Amino acid sequence: MAQVTIAPFEATALDAIPKIAGTARGTFRTHKTKNLAWRKVQLRKLYWALHDYEPQLLAALQEDLRKSAFEALLSEVGWLKKDCMFMLDHLDAWAKDEKLRAPHVPAMYSIMNFRIRKEPVGTVLIIGPYNYPVQLLLAPLVGAIGAGCTAVLKPSELTPRCAMVIKDMIESRLDRDAFAVVNGAVPETNALMGEKWDKIFFTGSAGVGSIIARKAAETLTPVVLELGGKNPAFITKSCPNLALAARRLMWGKTMNAGQICMSQNYVLIDKDLVETFVVHLKQAYKDMFPRGAKQSPDLARIVNLRHFHRLKNMLDNTRGRIVMGGEVDESELYIEPTAVLVSSVDDPMMAEESFGPIFSIYPVHSLDEALNVAHLVHRTPLSLMAFGSKKENERILNEMTSGGATLNDAYFHGAVNTVPFGGVGDSGWGAYRGKASFDCFTHFRTVAETPGWADPLLAVRYMPFDMGRLRL
Ligand code: NAD
Numbered sequence: 500m501a502q503v504t505i506a507p508f509e510a511t512a513l514d515a516i517p518k519i520a521g522t523a524r525g526t527f528r529t530h531k532t533k534n535l536a537w538r539k540v541q542l543r544k545l546y547w548a549l550h551d552y553e554p555q556l557l558a559a560l561q562e563d564l565r566k567s568a569f570e571a572l573l574s575e576v577g578w579l580k581k582d583c584m585f586m587l588d589h590l591d592a593w594a595k596d597e598k599l600r601a602p603h604v605p606a607m608y609s610i611m612n613f614r615i616r617k618e619p620v621g622t623v624l625i626i627g628p629y630n631y632p633v634q635l636l637l638a639p640l641v642g643a644i645g646a647g648c649t650a651v652l653k654p655s656e657l658t659p660r661c662a663m664v665i666k667d668m669i670e671s672r673l674d675r676d677a678f679a680v681v682n683g684a685v686p687e688t689n690a691l692m693g694e695k696w697d698k699i700f701f702t703g704s705a706g707v708g709s710i711i712a713r714k715a716a717e718t719l720t721p722v723v724l725e726l727g728g729k730n731p732a733f734i735t736k737s738c739p740n741l742a743l744a745a746r747r748l749m750w751g752k753t754m755n756a757g758q759i760c761m762s763q764n765y766v767l768i769d770k771d772l773v774e775t776f777v778v779h780l781k782q783a784y785k786d787m788f789p790r791g792a793k794q795s796p797d798l799a800r801i802v803n804l805r806h807f808h809r810l811k812n813m814l815d816n817t818r819g820r821i822v823m824g825g826e827v828d829e830s831e832l833y834i835e836p837t838a839v840l841v842s843s844v845d846d847p848m849m850a851e852e853s854f855g856p857i858f859s860i861y862p863v864h865s866l867d868e869a870l871n872v873a874h875l876v877h878r879t880p881l882s883l884m885a886f887g888s889k890k891e892n893e894r895i896l897n898e899m900t901s902g903g904a905t906l907n908d909a910y911f912h913g914a915v916n917t918v919p920f921g922g923v924g925d926s927g928w929g930a931y932r933g934k935a936s937f938d939c940f941t942h943f944r945t946v947a948e949t950p951g952w953a954d955p956l957l958a959v960r961y962m963p964f965d966m967g968r969l970r971l
Pocket of ligand 1: 631635655683684689704710727761852854881
């Protein structure tokens, strides 16, 4: 990897925050961001900034999370370049006014011109998490730029090098009056929350999401929340290919060392399949890490000591049995991909979101029992995975909701950058990605225009009313 220098982390001065937010609001009031050509220039600039800053971004991701260059390109830098291209390709069509005709407009009002204008919501605040510190901060920005908003970004302080590179990149390459980055932790986020926004886009934990939503409610500011959840994977007796299920679920828990909001927290599996499933899991482990997971340059590390100990405590306190992995090394923030056989929903392994390379295996006697357990653990998880027959998979979808779902694989619904992504209930409010990113930052404003010549046809509406002319 090329040698690059990354500035040491520096939080934005608290007293600078009102001015930063004010500049973004003021710029929106100039209306320049509504111009489609301006938006496209910013999207192209972002694309080329990602291209030019690739060495710094890759180095920062390596230092903050030990994320491999392969993963960093696939799911962060390359992902975002594709987002910019997709937005550029479709922006003209999405931003166009939509004429409303029958059946949306009743025939009797067809003389009026009804349309939907696509207007930017205004100035938005985007708050990001640590696990995909580049993608999850800048993918919403692509939507905000496409929609014509100005934006202030708050990267996670847990990935400080990424935060510094992003600040330098955004502020040196995009229109500085329209887009800014505030670095910091809780005090800086609180200061940002004290400003007036037209929308807040938050990705992070449910606990902090609830703080953000409460604060936003004071000023009736709309919020999008992209949160986490305790995601189930179902493996039924008629699972068509148990080895494939094991391999795919191992993929789910090894990418980014399982620090993925959509990966399985626990696998609900028919009790008769457990033993063979564990054999397949171990085989998948061997195939992925021929020299052991710790030696692999591909496996990321846990972001910091606090999260390392959170995961270690889950393993230390479980009443279950470790059936794969289990090694931890604090000096490297290393946690081995680990599966734990558990038998109770209040086992520490099941009680909280794992958000790491560890997951539970929970044997069940039937699909009925599996669905009951999943409802008990979390009624509205962010994602759900099902490895059953077609009929069983449809039953699972029908009887258990989730933000998104994947059949016969781990979280693939969230691995494609153009399809809508979001939670449901307490795993998230709102969606983005692809066209949904444009829609997320757009106000769909209905406009009616009544021609003057039509007044005789509308005379019935004026007082004095005449019941005899009322047509319903
Ligand atoms: P987090 O909630 O701790 O932090 C997210 C952001 O909020 C950070 O920028 C942080 O600085 C800020 N923050 C933290 N505490 C705050 C407080 N008290 N007041 C105001 N702001 C505060 O989340 P995280 O640990 O960075 O990320 C992990 C969580 O995010 C997991 O729960 C995961 O499931 C979830 N997540 C969800 C998605 C999704 O798309 N749904 C994606 C990634 C991560």
